[in-house]
Amino acid sequence: MKIDLSGRVTVVTGGTAGIGLAAVRLFLEAGAAVAFCGRDKDKSADVAEVLRTDYPRAKILAEACDVLDKSNVKAFASAVKTTFGGTDMLVLNAGQARLSTFDDTSDAAWREELELKYFSVLNPAHAFLPQLEMSDTAAIVCSSSLLGRQPEPHLVATSSARAGQLSLVHGMAHELAPKGIRVNSILIGQVASTQWRRRFDALEDKSVTWEIYTKSIADRAGVPLGRIGTPEEAASAIFFLATPMSSFTTGSTVDVSGGLSRHVG
Numbered sequence: 001m002k003i004d005l006s007g008r009v010t011v012v013t014g015g016t017a018g019i020g021l022a023a024v025r026l027f028l029e030a031g032a033a034v035a036f037c038g039r040d041k042d043k044s045a046d047v048a049e050v051l052r053t054d055y056p057r058a059k060i061l062a063e064a065c066d067v068l069d070k071s072n073v074k075a076f077a078s079a080v081k082t083t084f085g086g087t088d089m090l091v092l093n094a095g096q097a098r099l100s101t102f103d104d105t106s107d108a109a110w111r112e113e114l115e116l117k118y119f120s121v122l123n124p125a126h127a128f129l130p131q132l133e134m135s136d137t138a139a140i141v142c143s144s145s146l147l148g149r150q151p152e153p154h155l156v157a158t159s160s161a162r163a164g165q166l167s168l169v170h171g172m173a174h175e176l177a178p179k180g181i182r183v184n185s186i187l188i189g190q191v192a193s194t195q196w197r198r199r200f201d202a203l204e205d206k207s208v209t210w211e212i213y214t215k216s217i218a219d220r221a222g223v224p225l226g227r228i229g230t231p232e233e234a235a236s237a238i239f240f241l242a243t244p245m246s247s248f249t250t251g252s253t254v255d256v257s258g259g260l261s262r263h264v265g
């Protein structure tokens with residue numbers, strides 16, 4: 001099934017790397033105008049330059065924006081409105097995980113983690129809501145984590161915050177449905193992106209290759225499909241949930257964990 005998104009506008013937070021960047025590419029390939037952001041201004045500009053070479057006819061807006069900074073996010077929303085006239089699909093993807101246990105997570109770290117997981121959703125959702133309300137195919141997709149359903153002790157704050165985020169997003173789905181705005185999440189297990197690349201680069205044992213490293217992550221976690229996912233695999237699920245391909249789906253989650261989920265349904 002091929003879907004034509006020309007005339008449609010997608011916004012991706014955290015679109016300069018990993019899963020977000022893979023999603024940006026999918027939307028551009030389908031003909032949508034795409035606005036994306038990351039905090040790093042130079043990285044946003046560099047990524048935009050590469051994308052303009054790869055997709056010469058595409059409509060692209062790249063901004064530096066920290067999703068935790070309300071005024072930044074408002075300015076980003078206003079730039080999208082001015083440049084593209086509105087927003088049809090909002091992908092809430094910006095973020096990262098925090099490796100920490102109950103014992104070693106400080107109060108400040110708890111607050112940071114909770115702020116990230118809640119306000120990376122709340123700030124953009126509020127800022128883009130007026131534009132989404134004007135769209136006849138409005139959708140919000142959150143890049144969430146299987147940790148929200150299946151916590152891990154070495155990611156205690158992230159797991160807990162993701163559980164709260166899933167509840168928030170579910171509540172939004174119900175509240176925004178009468179406005180015609182669908183809200184869904186993907187539940188990522190482990191996807192080989194910049195986060196994992198950073199952890200790989202920090203390894204002391206430089207004899208370990210990227211392939212061995214990622215395979216060992218999958219084996220340690222017991223991923224039934226025997227490997228970790230690619231950014232493109234997560235992006236495909238985002239694409240499905242953001243576009244009218246899933247027009248009767250809201251308040252739901254799509255699992256992208258290679259079978260790691262132990263839940264039924």
Ligand code: NDP
Pocket residue numbers: 013014015016017018019020037038039040043065066067068093094095096097143144145146188189190191192193194195196231
């Ligand atoms: P990457 O680290 O590869 O990319 C993260 C992107 O988000 C970058 O563009 C980064 O740019 C941006 N970003 C981070 N913080 C902010 C912020 N406060 N405001 C705006 N942009 C921000 O991450 P992944 O692709 O791996 O992850 C994408 C999402 O999926 C994240 O929310 C992550 O927690 C979630 N996830 C990923 C998993 C995985 O295994 N990869 C597992 C479970 C969930 P910059 O640094 O310039 O701001």
